[in-house]
Amino acid sequence: MTGFMVDVRGVHKSFGAHTVLDGVDLQVRAGEVTALLGPSGSGKSTLLRLINHLERADRGFISVGGELMGYRRSGTRLHELKEREILKQRTRIGFVFQNFNLFGHLTVLENVVEAPVSAQRRPRAEAEARARELLARVGLSDKTDEYPRRLSGGQQQRVAIARALALDPDVLLFDEPTSALDPELVGEVLEVIRDLARAGTTMVVVTHELGFAREVADTVVFLDEGRVVEQGPPAEVLDHPRHARTRAFVDKVL
């Protein structure tokens, strides 16, 4: 439809009287890494949650892989999709939460196997083999039978990344993946994301790690008060910000 993997057009979202997103456009090409930056309350996380339809936009449209999220188009009409169809659309999008949200009563392996088996109806043996492969990739081969609470925060987040990858999604969304971690555990999670970037995974990452954004992102998008203030290659936006608001933010964080 548009040639972009993620295409956000004129999206508005408010919670009650509070406007969170005020006409946001965002385009992500396949194989690119986009970092969303901005002060807290700027709407970064909400934008991410709109992309996989965990929240519904008040106005504007979002498509992922050329498919409109949450609606089916016939002629000039848009039909709202049923929950079941939205769930199916989401299997093409991996989502990694700030607080991991691993299923505490399931082992690491069961966490990773659950969605491929129940949402994509893959044979269990095949899903388990793939899960072991992914857990090896994030360096947790020896933890497959542990329960999440027995792991460190960094390990839990790596399991969450493996869980998101298990669906073989077209795009991965990260919502502040290292914000809930102790400083010395941040590195191991960023290393996994860096590795995915090298492998050409399409990703949108909400982050406060400017150094990481500079190194890994192809595009940096700076949001403030629900609008995109500035976007471009990290060398431009982070090192030579044109907008005063961006400059102030970068100076404060770095």
Add this chain to the structure above:
Amino acid sequence: MTSDLGARPAAPAAAPEESLKIVPARHPLTWIAALVVAVLVAMAGHALATNRAFDWPTFARYVFQKSVLEAVGLTLELTFFGVIAGFLLGTVLALMRISRNPLLRAVSWTYTWVFRSVPLILQLLFWYNLAILYNEISFGIPFGPSFVSFDTMSLIPPFLAAGLGLGLHQAAYAGEIVRAGFLSVDAGQREAAAALGIPTGRQFRRIVLPQAMRTIVPTAANEIIGMVKGTSVVYVMALPELFYQVQVIYTRSGRVIPLLLVATAWYLALTTVLSVIQFYVERYYARGALRTLAPTPLQRLRAGWRRA
């Protein structure tokens, strides 16, 4: 400032650390309390064993008598029926209560309100006398023609009326217990499941319910144990469950106390079994939630054996 440091008591440098002996703190008051309780327990045991009014020989004669065993069976059946019906309907009520549809929410709320407000004994008498209210029950199109109809008296025998009454009453409480369980599960769990595209029914069965069980089980066990004893109210319907049966026997034989003891012993036995089951069920649902599970009594015994 430096003089403060110097004034600290010196570490016992003379003795190497392994050779230091730890003297446990003494708790004399605990010992006195334990002694008092021990005497009281001995007195109670003595009274139970020696007072002839308890009439243990009669107790022994009746405790395993066929009619009593049958009554225990009926008590169990009623409990089982009431609990299963109660928690199935309760889960439906809880789901209605958190539904998007305002009518479903209102109906669930009203049901809970009515069935929690009216005493169980009154509800049971209503069900027992249902035949007076409606002498025919028919199935068909609502407000339209009916396909089949039954005589209420034959369709709802006393056992069914009792089981139904207990179940419907229990459902009002079970609904709230299940709802509390749902609320106790972090919203992020549902959200993660939704983000992974896991089907809605499966989100509920596989992700939310097993974690809700940790909150549900202790309260539900309370309710189930309450139900074992609650079945004794059914005596108003002249159903020969345990309590009714011992009453029948002692009005015939005049030996009130030993037969009340028979009922007491059976209720104790039933709740004991249930408490043991509760321990293991709770332990099952705690996996993953605790870093290490509490040992079972058997494991504790074995560990103690090894230490000795």
